[in-house]
Amino acid sequence: MSTQTIEKDLLRGGQFLVKETKCEDVFTLEDLSEEQKMMRDSTKEFVDRELWSHWERFESKDYAYTEETMRHAGELGLLGIAVPEAYGGLGMGFVSTMLVCDYISGATGSFSTAFGAHTGIGTMPIILYGNEEQKKKYVPKLATGEWFGAYCLTEPGAGSDANSGKTKAVLSEDGKFYAITGQKMWISNAGFCNMFIVFARIEDDKNITGFIVENDPENGITMGDEEKKLGIHSSSTRQVFFNETKVPVENMLSERGNGFKIAMNALNVGRIKLAAACLEAQRRVITEAVKYANERLQFKTPIINFGAIKSKVATMATNAYAGESACYRAAKNIEDRITLRVAQGNPHQEAELKGVEEYAIECSILKVAVSEDCQSTTDEGIQIFGGMGFSADTPMESAWRDSRIARIYEGTNEINRMLAVGMLVKKAMKGHVDLLGPATQVGEELMGIPSFDVPDFSELFSEEKDLLARLKKVFLMVAGSAVQKFGPELEKHQQLLMAASDILIEVYMAESTLLRTEKNAKRFGEEAQEAQIAMSKLYLYNAVDIIIQKGKEAIVSFAEGDEQRMMLMGLKRFTKYTNQPNVVALRTLIADKVAADQGYTFD
């Protein structure tokens, strides 16, 4: 197949909203190759052996153990999965790197943060933006765990507003080095890293610049104490102070003033990987919770028999399944985009950069959705354990605390919500995604007389797919009118953006779930996918409720009179379920399956 044909078939980032995706075109966890399955299984073995069985050590702030296990992960090749072979890594595809990140992260947030900070933001900026000398010098050491990396962007006064940092880089008179001075905070891996990616401003530049800085206490680098944190107790987090730290000019990453771009692009990869990192945590919590519920007797019956508990288990499993479906769908899109760019002659470095950037909208969506599902799952995990869930002797308590950070780092969920919609609108303006045409059509549809025909919904998911297509219209209606009304001022209407973003998120997650199950039902049979079909329907049912609420909130915030009435009628029409599913029956079916399997077995 020619590269043009592949390109035509490949959905661009954000296009899921306006183009139909066939189930055959999505990648699912059931499509893993034998090699990928082996990778997953060896990662799981490592986690069970070295992390899960030692979770108390992670809770007791045993930073040395985090470092030791990171080193073992390096010896096993797990730190070099995403690193090209030329620099000592395994050079595996994006899906494989997601798999490792997913399955390595379930036992403790301490390790997964150390792993993510090292392999992601600590290493990727060099792989993506470093020159040949820099890559040869640093990447092989980082790929094997001989060296560990950290990433210094945040400062006391520069958090979400990352480009506002005050750290300075001053060129020496002989032009041979920069002297970096400034204070960085919340730096993961600071306590044991050998190297930092540091962002600093040269003179009064508009944008910051990235540097590779070796960790040498003799070179003006000092650290604060370990931060006392709510969770991820054994992840090293410290302030780092640079005082006239000399950095050779050849250690500048990319070009002067390119640091903000580097920081943001490193975060795109970080966001989708963070979403993956929240999946195995959910699976393990579900499995532990259901094992407990199967055994815990109250009123002379295992508590799993209570509808109240079944409802929780079903929702937890459904969210994890949706997260998996969407993460791996997007991961394969990214991998295909990278492959395509390489085939078109782009150097691998550029192909990877552009491949991920293309799906920055999906990366933000996933970061928000999966981190919030992870938190609600750990919360319900505690509830299922009752008083024991509140005890630090069970893994529920630490899982709940550890999950909390995922909503804050790699860009807070508020920032990512606004980014998702903002980037989509920008793509539409640039003509990369045609939102205007479909939004105009939706406007015309609103003026027209609705059809009263009841379509034939007998085929699996035919009604759900029809509904999903209409849910996309809700987003187009709301966002299209809002853009028309506010133009560039839209970014000031944050509550509206948040509501629009929630609609976008629900559409992507619900569609990914449905497509995965449809694909699997076609090849494995509907009977074999009974629980997955139920989860897909339950997810969509919940998504519709959220979309109704958020759609209404958005519409009444900016439309009045006839326009408001017309849009609210449109909302009702676009969210109409002809045959409402019996969600109690769906939840019961799902929970019974998870209980019978003694855990989450859909991956």
Ligand SMILES: Cc1cc2nc3c(=O)[nH]c(=O)nc-3n(C[C@H](O)[C@H](O)[C@H](O)COP(=O)(O)OP(=O)(O)OC[C@H]3O[C@@H](n4cnc5c(N)ncnc54)[C@H](O)[C@@H]3O)c2cc1C
């Ligand atoms: C455990 C931990 C590890 C970390 N690791 C690293 C690391 O390795 N390297 C690194 O550089 N940083 C790291 N961080 C920093 C992290 O990325 C920041 O905490 C995060 O980006 C938020 O910045 P902030 O804490 O300054 O919050 P703020 O930016 O002050 O935000 C506070 C609140 O205001 C909201 N807000 C801010 N701006 C806006 C806006 N424009 N519109 C609407 N709402 C807004 C935020 O969403 C948030 O709810 C880490 C943080 C923690 C806690």
